[in-house]
Amino acid sequence: MLGLELGINRRFDFLPGFWSGFGVEANYTFMDSRVNVPRQFREGEELITVKDKTSLPDQSKHLGNLIVFYEKGKFMVRLAGNYRGRSINAINQNLGKDYYVWTDSNFTLDASATFALSSKIKFFLELNNLTNEPLKQYIGDKRRITSYEWYGIKGQLGVRIDIF
Structure with a gap:
């Protein structure tokens, strides 16, 4: 397994006035x-074992986010x-990698806002999946879709009160 993570967090406090926020x-x-996935099949009388190489289930090769x-x-x-x-959702060991179930790549957009009435009382709004991005799964290649699901835009509106 090989991995790399890069990140940056930068406040523009060097800008004047309003822009410094x-x-x-x-x-x-x-x-x-x-991961090697062993698979056996018969060719005539002979039992053949092969190893399909694939990524770990539910492990995307690329992940990223950008927050403004x-x-x-x-x-x-x-x-x-x-x-x-994209990531593998299920490995079909008997049929091989042409029958693995994949979850397609996706991009979601979320928003949140908070207003502090005081140091103990805050009003907030959170909205998730603003673009109503679907969750798509397929077997083997993107033409063999098994599910296409929309979960809609979800949100919360509330008041947070810190008692202590």
């Missing part, structure tokens, strides 16, 4: 995982884009 956070992860934010005084606003590369 902006900032950016970004990270990227590369993970190259390998504004934090100043009582306000905080964030917009986050999240990317997850």
Whole structure:
């Protein structure tokens, strides 16, 4: 297994006035995982064993996110884009890699905002999957879709009160 993670978190506090509240956070992860999946089949009277190489289930090779934010005084606003590369969902050991179930790559966009009425009382709004990105799964290649699911935009609106 081989991996690499890169990240940056930068507040633009060197800018004047209003602009000093902006900032950016970004990270990227590369993970190259390998596993040998043994498979046996018969050719006539002979039993043949092969090993298919693949990545670990539910382990995307590429992950990343980018967050643009504004934090100043009582306000905080964030917009986050999240990317997850394709990954194997299920390994069919008997039929081989042409029949593995994959979860396709996807990109979601989330937003959040907070207003601090005081140091103990904060109002917040969180919205997830603003683009209503679907979850898509397929067998072997992208033309053999097994599921295409939309979960919609979800959100929360509330007040947080710190008692202690």
